[in-house]
């Protein structure tokens with residue numbers, strides 16, 4: 442660890458927790474929209490762990506996890522390594538209670554687009570500039586990244602997701618997911634050197650393992666998200682020898698064992714309101730009906746079937762997951778459910 446760890450305006454000496462901001466963008470009022478950051482520099486050497494939340498502006502559960510870990514659970518005097526905490530990565534989205542930046546409608550993480558937003562454009566749009574300063578000031582200084590997102594109601598399964606397609610990060614990602622201890626969905630997608638420089642792709646290219654953590658009930662700070670999140674983060678810190686203690690198994694939530702594999706999205710073939718007949722985490726046989734789409738007279742138009750023997754992990758119904766327009770209602774082609782399988786027989 443350096444004697445002083447600097448992130449934006451926050452400078453932490455060994456054994457200190459400090460706060461500051463990463464300089465962001467300026468509105469037409471000349472008001473500065475900066476990114477708050479907490480920096481904890483441990484007394485002893487070890488890895489630098491970065492926790493980021495609220496890349497999507499309405500997914501706020503990770504904020505509570507970051508604050509609880511850094512302000513209550515970890516003492517810098519006993520820390521081997523350092524922690525950087527960014528409670529709200531995208532203040533432009535958060536300030537308007539929106540999923541994406543209100544100013545240019547872009548996704549800081551580069552999601553949901555054929556030409557994703559990248560973190561390599563210091564002269565780009567407002568959101569591209571935020572991604573750039575986040576990479577420069579926070580992500581590039583980390584050895585481990587915990588990227589905290591949240592599904593909205595109707596609730597999803599609590600899960601992590603890792604991409605094991607890249608030899609530089611695979612082993613650490615598997616160790617992180619195992620320590621965190623919830624349902625883990627595994628992707629296997631090699632990221633080539635010429636892939637767009639999104640925050641996540643830059644992490645892979647630089648050998649920095651970046652685990653996606655999905656809490657539940659996105660718009661409210663609530664349990665079990667805080668308790669499960671804090672336990673999982675502390676478990677990862679124990680696994681990487683940053684703090685003392687035994688790994689604590691997760692409790693109070695459904696957990697699907699084994700290696701889980703995403704099977705894609707089930708879409709609506711009719712429009713209307715939707716009711717769900719199964720809870721995320723319930724095992725289903727292929728062809729089992731898990732939802733009904735009904736019209737405004739109450740007649741059922743479509744009985745939605747599970748395409749495989751597997752599980753629902755979330756019901757991102759309506760529009761794109763988590764957008765403010767999201768309602769328990771669908772149009773033809775809208776997302777109804779994310780589905781996955783596991784290699785453990787139920």
Ligand SMILES: [Zn+2]
Nearest residue numbers: 497500590591
């Ligand atoms: Zn998200």
